[in-house]
Amino acid sequence: MNGANTAFVLISAALVMLMTPGLAFFYGGMVRVKSALNMLMMSFIALGIVSLLWVLFGYSLTFGDDIGGGLLGNLDHIGFQGIHPDTLWGAKPDAIPVFAFAFFQLMFAVITPALISGAVADRVKFGAWTLFITVWVSVVYFPVAHWVWQADGWLFKKEVIDFAGGTAVHINAGAAGLACALVLGKRIGFKKDPMRPHNLPLVMLGSGLLWFGWFGFNAGSALAANGTAANMAFNTQIATGVAMLGWLAYERVRHGAFTTLGAASGAVAGLVAITPSGAAVNAWGAIIIGLVAGVVCSWAVSLKYKLGFDDSLDVVGVHLVGGILGTLLVGLLATDGVGGLNQLGKQALGAFTVLAYSFAVSWILAKAIDVTIGFRASEDEEVGGLDQAYHAETAYDFSAVGSSHVARRTVATIQDQVGAGAPQNKKVDA
Template structure:
């Protein structure tokens, strides 16, 4: 986010219809990312968990929206209290804000800024859900979202973007959410899965994506919506920075996708669609904090580094035994860390600010600030999220029963299934199946013995 702008009354900005319209469009684009994430995650799970995965994202749209109106916006962007959290009674319920009242120093209404930031607050807990696939009670997940955004997301958003927030005042650069969104969500995911444990059959049963076309559709929607996520985070300022961020978003994403695919081909011998989708998301994550500080060439470097390292990181769950179902830790936590730290290397000093990274003669100062921001958010989110999961697990229980997990969480939690196979194969079902030749049965039995 751009820093606050101080103006004299005589130089106070006036409402810009163009910037207001642009920011409303960006807000809608960011909202679309949550359904896109639902499809992305939904395609990556097994058939029996598809609806639950979709609902874990969609419920965030409901819960976080209400909390944001009631007190979330006030906690994140109200008057600073001790550099830790904000609070403004006028923002409680969004009831004492003038229709044309402008956000601090900008040419857009407070309402527009509030709804844009709301969409960030919605998608952040939804990102966590991918790590918990197949095994979490829906009621426990809804309560976790409620508690998590209250004690983790709203305060961290103030740290990073709120006037007076301690990371904001330190000078940590996070253009659109590398720390507040992606590291925050990735660390939370790690904290929760360390508490609730592995899926039944982890590292034993095949747990392949059931619909790669759905994954690609979700990735495409995320890529599309991310232009609003990133370019909109300059709040419509008429200085070209948003345009640079738009270009860098495309460039870094392309570089990350290619780097992931190259690694995959060398390591596993194939270019996979899942790799292409995951690599694109890794690039989007990494450029989110850094895209307003680097050049397009720097964006290529950020994307390529993120694509390679995230592709390597997703395999760590098998080495260390934590069950990150859909690679939230490997992509969002690792990608967020990479993108945030690389600001300290590749910042040119000629885009969003005059801050220069190490490779542009700026020394190690900004890299040090970025590291403090990265590890402060990571540690806070990891610990608090684990505590919340532990409390919920010991009270209402976080996980479904083992039998219910094996049979399918969709039917247990939602009384529905994603696909109706009753009419599969065509026809009315009245035709009798053709008899299987006896020699075919014998051959199959023999093959089974050989396999055994």
């Protein structure tokens, strides 16, 4: 066992775990106040459900020996049977314990379904959501991760480059988010009522936690404290910063302002795009990937209004589009003689195969849930807010703001208007 590599992977796993709460804050600040807690819970619940499934059969299906065709692992390690704490992953002298590797990969499995939640915000039954992610990780994420990262996986053998999850995580989640959004339909008031973020500081905090944790996500995927990890960490920083600048520049030209939401979204777009390719490109490649991702993803988020699908928090525009861009660009920008049209073809095969599989299975699963137990919240629950409907709580206690009759009445007015999405020019005089 290599002690330094083991420590590095364990720390990286902890950083990736922090990304799920970071995502919860990022999404939670973007929704209206009446569903903020529900948005947080849609991410947090994945930490429990996926952790259990990973032990029961997820790890074995993903990283067990292939059962044929490079499609799925076997069930020899259900409940981690046959794996001793001293069992190693990888070749000596760089090997780490299997449990360190399994812990690290578990955090990827956790955050992937949580990413989908942004596409369906404000209108999903919480119980139906827990059922969806339980089945989705079992029939979509575990097989796709096997294709991409297991040595016997068919995309791995096709030499598709996905260092840290452009296909298995971001294209996978983005395609599933699009399918679910289409099954559910539009939110009440979509394109009519303003649906502005209720807490932009929370969005910025979430994006900062994601940026921080992403160093574990990307650099940790080297599974060793070496030059590859250092290169990946460096390129992650470069691409993310440039993507943020690209998004803001496009936003300034198109809309006349540099918004905090744009800065946070641009950073996430850069993180997504560099994920599959960061270890295979140099710093100039990272700059190109970041710039393209920032501008194109900023443009892509507006497509939902033109095409008429309600991707609540821009999962399609950022994760699906960003994941495709990063996966394809590595085919052209990879160094050491790897890049070229031949590699681009391999990258396209991986990107669009995962997109098609994830979209098709996710649509079928969402539709099956919708026609049986119902996937969408009722109209009353959606209008009144999912926090009260499913969690019997509210994100903020406005009653503590003041004790006078006038203060209480003013706070109630503010709360009603924020929950309903008051028009931009509507002022409340306190």
